[in-house]
Amino acid sequence: MAEGEQAAVGAGEQSASRRNEKVGAVVSTKMAKTIVVKVEMAKAHPKYKRVMRTSKKFYAHDEGNSARVGDVVRIRETRPLSKLKRWQLEEIVRRSALAQAEEAAKAS
Numbered sequence: 001m002a003e004g005e006q007a008a009v010g011a012g013e014q015s016a017s018r019r020n021e022k023v024g025a026v027v028s029t030k031m032a033k034t035i036v037v038k039v040e041m042a043k044a045h046p047k048y049k050r051v052m053r054t055s056k057k058f059y060a061h062d063e064g065n066s067a068r069v070g071d072v073v074r075i076r077e078t079r080p081l082s083k084l085k086r087w088q089l090e091e092i093v094r095r096s097a098l099a100q101a102e103e104a105a106k107a108s
Contacts, residue, residue: 023074037058
């Protein structure tokens with residue numbers, strides 16, 4: 001019986017992590033509870049095999065308006081929240097230097 005419970009818990013963990021995650025830089029925070037994240041991708045050309053860099057912007061939900069422009073963030077795929085938003089802010093990986101300076105000025 002314990003093995004069955006562990007298998008059920010393991011299956012639950014896999015289904016939660018099945019959602020796609022991306023890491024990118026915040027480009028815009030001008031909308032309420034929404035950030036725009038630019039994700040850089042490197043892909044080899046199908047014929048010439050040269051590595052090409054492409055980027056794509058994703059609209060993500062930021063409930064606390066905690067992300068700032070220049071921050072590196074991790075976003076996770078979620079259900080459609082609006083016409084363009086299909087992603088949610090998971091965590092802020094690294095703060096930008098500008099955001100750190102603003103926080104220090106507020107603390108002083």
